Every structure is written in C-alpha cells, then in structure tokens.
Amino acid sequence: MAAKTGLVWHERYMWHITGIAAGAMPAGGFIEPGLFHIEEPTSKRRIRNLLEVSGLLDELALVRPRPATEEEVLRIHTPGYVERLKAMSRQGHGDAGERAPVGPDSWPIAQLSAGGCIAAADAIVNGEIRNAYALVRPPGHHAERDRGRGFCLLANTAIAIEHLRAVHGMKRIAVFDWDVHHGNGVQGLYFHDPDVLTMSVHEESNYPVNSGTLTETGEGAGRGGNINVPLPPGSGHDTYLAVVERVVLPALEKFRPEMVFVASGFDSCLYDPLGRQMAMAETYRLMTRALKDAAERLCGGRLLMTHEGGYSDFYAPYCGLAVMEELSGIKTEVGDPFGFHIHKPTQRLQPHQVVVIDMAAALVRNVP
Ligand SMILES: [Zn+2]
Numbered sequence: 001m002a003a004k005t006g007l008v009w010h011e012r013y014m015w016h017i018t019g020i021a022a023g024a025m026p027a028g029g030f031i032e033p034g035l036f037h038i039e040e041p042t043s044k045r046r047i048r049n050l051l052e053v054s055g056l057l058d059e060l061a062l063v064r065p066r067p068a069t070e071e072e073v074l075r076i077h078t079p080g081y082v083e084r085l086k087a088m089s090r091q092g093h094g095d096a097g098e099r100a101p102v103g104p105d106s107w108p109i110a111q112l113s114a115g116g117c118i119a120a121a122d123a124i125v126n127g128e129i130r131n132a133y134a135l136v137r138p139p140g141h142h143a144e145r146d147r148g149r150g151f152c153l154l155a156n157t158a159i160a161i162e163h164l165r166a167v168h169g170m171k172r173i174a175v176f177d178w179d180v181h182h183g184n185g186v187q188g189l190y191f192h193d194p195d196v197l198t199m200s201v202h203e204e205s206n207y208p209v210n211s212g213t214l215t216e217t218g219e220g221a222g223r224g225g226n227i228n229v230p231l232p233p234g235s236g237h238d239t240y241l242a243v244v245e246r247v248v249l250p251a252l253e254k255f256r257p258e259m260v261f262v263a264s265g266f267d268s269c270l271y272d273p274l275g276r277q278m279a280m281a282e283t284y285r286l287m288t289r290a291l292k293d294a295a296e297r298l299c300g301g302r303l304l305m306t307h308e309g310g311y312s313d314f315y316a317p318y319c320g321l322a323v324m325e326e327l328s329g330i331k332t333e334v335g336d337p338f339g340f341h342i343h344k345p346t347q348r349l350q351p352h353q354v355v356v357i358d359m360a361a362a363l364v365r366n367v368p
Helices: 011-015 042-054 070-074 079-091 106-125 156-168 184-189 237-255 281-299 316-328 339-343 351-366
Strands: 005-008 061-063 131-134 173-177 196-203 226-231 259-264 303-307
Touching (some): 005 106, 005 316, 061 106, 106 131, 106 156, 106 303, 156 259, 156 303, 173 237, 184 196, 196 237, 237 281, 237 351
Parallel strands (some): 005 061, 196 226
C-alpha cells in the first residue's frame, strides 16, 4: 500500500497567544481593545476539526512534532534575535520585530512549530509518509534572519530546508507560496542561492508593502531563482490556476527540485478579512492537484505544505479539507457549502490579471 499523507498537529500550537488587539493592530490610543488579535487559534482548530468530523483524519498519518533545537534555528536566524525572542517569551509579551506579537512561551512553541516542519520533512524523505501538511503555528513566511514580521517568529520552511541540506544531503529545493501576502522571508533568505527556487503569488503590495514585485528575481549566483506574481486585488479561481499552469509548473520543470514546499495560506480565499482575493476551496484543490502531480513527476512525490495565514474561521476549514483530500487522494462526502461563488463571472481570468501573469511567465526562462 502506498504511504499515507502526513499531518503535523499539536495542541500546544494553539497556546501561542498574540494578545489583545483590534484586527492586526495592538490595542492602545484610539484603537479599542478587541478580544483577540486576528492571528488566533480558531481557524486552525476548525481546520483540524473538519478533518476529524469528515473522517479524513483517520486516514492520515499523524506526524509527531518535536522542538527544533537551537542549533537548527541558528542555521537561519541570528543569535541576537534568538536571545531577544527568548527574553520576550520569558516576560510573556513583546514584539519580535514588526507586528509579530510574542506571548508566554512563544519561543518554545515556535521551536515546536519549526520542529514540526522538520519532523514532516524527515518522515517524507525516509519514506514513512508520501507527502504532508504541517498545520503549525506560529507561522513563518514573513520571518527574517534577525527579526519576526507579520505574525511570524521563526522561518519554519527555511529551517526545514536547511535541515534537509545538512542531514539528508539534499541540494535543490523549490518553495511556492500561495498565501495572499508576499513570502518575503524565504525570498530574502535565498535571494543569492541558486539551489533554492522561491516563488510567491500574492496580492500586490498587501503585506509587506512594496514587497514582492516582478523585478525581485534574485541576485548574484541566485539570479533568476526568485519569481513573484503580484496579482491585482479581486483575482479569483481561474487566475490562480493560470498562475500555477503558466508560471509555477514550468519553473518547477526547469528547476528540477528534489523536494517541493508550499507555504500554504488560506488568506487568498474569498472570505478572508486580510486579503482581497477570491480563491475558493476548489481553487486550492486544483492547485494542490497540480503541485502533487508535479512533485510525483519530478521528485518522487516529495511535497510538504507548511501552514501560514488564513483568517476566515468559517471558510479556511473547507480550503484545508480540499487540500488534504488531494494530498491523500481520498475524497470525503463533505462539499463546499460556500462553493456557489465559484460560478461568478469575477472568478474568471481578467485582462489586467493576464498582463501580470504574462510578465511572470517570461521570468521562467531565467530560472537556474
Ligand atoms: Zn498571509
């Protein structure tokens, strides 16, 4: 029997506290305190809950996370940043950089988040599982070498990539980020590295502002090894699939990775409060199918998705379930209760979106 799809989950991920806020803004001054910061556990819990209620959870291989060691974290982050993060975590509050709230024990929980990605990567490479989704928290794709950013504390994906290189001798790895925000962290960490291909589709200049443009394509030896697809707000189902078909798949074919990572944010969905895109569960399903097929064709099916954003408590679970159904090849009886939106004309590919995709597709020829 073919190896199962893995799921990384730990209750402790939900105990990372992001504080009192209004949306993503800390309370204070004229900002009335809300009950929660927008990056709180509910959407993640509800993804796991729907996996359980649908029955799919029983068919997955649960991957037990372990904390990333300090040595593993220091392959990416600076000692100064790690010390600051530990101190804030001990104090029980702080900001790790820019809009990256720290609560009690956020450091050990962040270690468990990065370590969950490492554990999943190990299990895939060792053949214990076929592919995996790491439903970890806090997220990682905005984190930089010396600071946290955008709710992210440690660069989970990059820490797992460096583990694969150091321990498994893996060399060429590709990362595709479909979170609605730019994957600035991984882009920056591998901007000069020809052996890690980084790609991000996102809403143009959402967060970080003015980051993730078409002109950021890598530097030095890493030239051509980064592709951004900054889509205009309002991009939907057909547009996202066109990005995968015309940019991501050809780039993967050219690059020939040994493993594919997806930085998976469900905040590109129609109902997300922090994004203005219109992807549906079906969009995530078909993107997953395409990436899984590519991974099967190019690198023995080695595909690891790491959880990033996604703030629609009621809709993110259906996106998550669709992704897990495709990864595992097991369809449940659960439909998308909100799926009627997929028939709207605004889900079709629009001329002003084609312009951006054309420009991104032209960058594929420079991929190393
Ligand atoms: Zn995001």
